[in-house]
Amino acid sequence: MKKMVISVDDANRHFAFVKGNRPVNVRTVKQKEKSMKAYGQLTPITVTDGEKVIQMGGRLMDLQGREIPNEDAGKYYAVLDGQHRLMAYQNLKLNLDDLVICEPLNAELSITEVIAQMNICTTVWKKSDYMAAPAMMLKEDNEVFDFAMFLHGKACPLSTISLWCFGKKSLQAKDLVECLNTKKLPEIFEDKTWFRSSIRWFKAAQGKFKDKFLMNRYLIDFITKQWKPDEDFEVFTAEMERKINDLTRDQADQIMNPHKTEGMAREQLIMDMLTQYLG
Secondary structure, three states: OOOOOOOOOOOOOEEEEEOOOOOOOHHHHHHHHHHHHHHOOOOOEEEEEHHHHHHOOOOEEOOOOOEEOHHHHHHEEEEEEOHHHHHHHHHOOOOHHHOOEEOOOOOOOOHHHHHHHHHHHHOOOOHHHHHHHHHOOOOOOOHHHHHHHHHHHOOOOHHHHHHHHHOOOOOOHHHHHOHHHHOOOOHHHHOOHHHHHHHHHHHHHHOOOOHHHHHOOHHHHHHHHHOOOOOOHHHHHHHHHHHHHHOOHHHHHHHHOOOOOOOOOHHHHHHHHHHHHHO
16 A cells, blocks of 8 residues: 655646647536535646656647647646646635645556546546547647537537538547547548538538537538538539528528427427528
């Protein structure tokens, strides 16, 4: 049996998050604040030196979501577990000198594996949370993945992210988990054909629909089913983009909030409205 001993840390580092780790949830932070007010800090924040994240190909973000230059990584501790507790601690304006931190106990694991395992063993990840795996090790820009991460940041489920980014091709959580072993982005992200069209539809739709509606699969599922393999895809893309842009405010509202009809599910009513105005 081993016992951890608390000692004073005088490294004078700031805190940072690992780019790609799942977003901080405001509601969870509030819950942590309530707990800390009543009981104080109950468990340490798990951190590692910021430069170790850079060495493994990751990136650091400050607590406001801005990317930190690699050369400044040595000024930071990267939070591996305890993002919500750290934000709650800071929101309560508690003395950082009293904050208890620790390093991962298993020094052999990669940082991405540590983050994944800690999250899986505490609060189970949703499928889209596994976007963190490639995000933390991606060395080159990939616009499809950037779009996927944008959707993930808005709490979009993986099935809907897959539709927006790949259409009828499917991105699975297991493909993202495999990144922990391969250290590569899933091959599905290399094909940008569907993305180049869907981003046009998405931008057009942003001017008509609320984000909450777009994060559901209604619109992109409808569009995906409308396209037939024997159609000219560029013609289809332009025509669908035009139809979305031509929607009036009233038509968009009818799609998002269809009148209730007895015996019909809301999803079917939405699809009927989409067919009426975009079909």
